[in-house]
Amino acid sequence: MQSYESVYRKHRNAVMRFAIQCVGSRDIAEELTAEAFLELHRHWETIDTERLPSWLFTVVKNRAADHWRRTELERRYFASEPSRPEQPHAPVVGYGLFDNQALKPIHRICLTLRYVHDMSLGEIAGRLGLSEVQVKGHLQYARGLLRKQLSGEAGK
Amino acid sequence: MKNSQFDAEEKEFQREIASALDQLRANVGPCPHPDQLMAAAAGVQFTDADAVGKHSAACPVCRELIRDLSSHEYPSVSDEEDRRIRARLAAATGGRGTPGWWTSWWRPMPVAAAAAVAIILLITGALVLRQPAQRPGDAAKTVEPSRVPPAVARVAFVLEKAAIKVPAAAALVYRGDAESGKNFLNELASALEPYRMDNYTEAARRLDALARKYPEYAAPYYYLGVSRLFLSENEPALAALNTARRLADDSLRDDVSWYLAIALERIGRSEDARREVEGLCGHAGEYQQRACASVKELGR
Secondary structure, rough: OOOHHHHHHHHHHHHHHHHHHHHHOOHHHHHHHHHHHHHHHHHHOOOOOOHOOHHHHHHHHHHHHHHHHHHHHHHHHOOOOOOOOOOOOOOOOOOOOOOOOOOOOOHHHHHHHHHHHOOOHHHHHHHHOOOHHHHHHHHHHHHHHHHHHHHHHOOO | OOOOOHHHHHHHHHHHHHHHHHHHOOOOOOOOOHHHHHHHHOOOOOOHHHHHHHHHHHHHHHHHHHHHHHHHOOOOOHHHHHHHHHHHHHOOOOOOOOOOOOHHOOOOOOHHHHHHHHHHHHHHHHHHOOOOOHHHHHHHHOOOOOOOOOOOOOOOOOOOOOOOOOOOOHHHHHOOOHHHHHHHHHHHHHHHHHHOOOOHHHHHHHHHHHHHOOOOOHHHHHHHHHHHOOOHHHHHHHHHHHHHHHHHHHHHHHHHHHHHHHHHHHHOOOHHHHHHHHHHHHHOOHHHHHHHHHHHHHHH
């Protein structure tokens, strides 16, 4: 039988990562992770540890829904206007813009967040758990590759 | 459009891809925020989840972003995050710590094994009773050696970011009763942007200006106080929070009290800090568990 401590150590990273997927912000994901393990603490006597970590993920998902409801309510109060997704005004681009075999997912993510969603280096860094210097490096590398691609296509 | 401060080289790149962007732009509507895309993809139910899901099904850029972000290796829980999570757990469970090895140890125990253990405990107990009385100094060396892991021992006055709450003035605005309140809320939302981004220096600067402009509202003073605590400017934090207390209505009173306790404790006024947390511990509310855990820890 596993102890609570060993279960916490075993699943904390997976729960944290899932929470980041659900809310974006690492700070809020940390809160959700704590809440999920608090729920586990409350149900420890009855929980079947075979159901972990999916049970914890469900708690995170429910708490994330609460978070989004609060965010929406807060946004509505501040903006005093009907419900709309926050910051949605990014341009929509089709296939091929960042389509380069040499680009890794991290490069595409940085490019999309920066030039499609207009996020600052700090926001991207916080979102991905990287430093701003790393984000800047990924962007520089990716821009270099795409420039070559664009100039090559233009020369054809 | 936000001010993302593109440098000259980036602006040049934007110009270079502009025509490609125009050519490739598809008319599937505006892209939702990446956080919403990911939340909808993870199955979180929220107001716009269906609309966001429909968009991402039609938008190749969003689909690719979801796929890439889903495979992104986020950093593991850091030591600092781990400490804060454990502190929250300890605070929420009233400082009792987490269920330890003993909890899982007895649960699946068969009756025969339980009986054997009971016999062993009885024999051990009998032997212990025959031992000479403990010296006073030995007492602390026994009793519950591992119930509370060291990492969760500190629960009092842990500084956590205060959630942004809708001030009471918002209700007036929402009913359309107060134009000046609407202006205030717009400016408060703007002043809280750096606070959301953990940029407490800029948050303090903006909130300080807002507090001077709207001295009748508690919220600017409250968030100013919390921001200053994060900057370890404890005396100014105390001053701001004291003003917030004077102005706050019931919806913000406990929040102000909790952060006042932290400020007081930091500047060495421990007795005043204790009085604050005792007050919070004494009635049901968001801070009750944390406050009671703090009282308990201070009593050790």
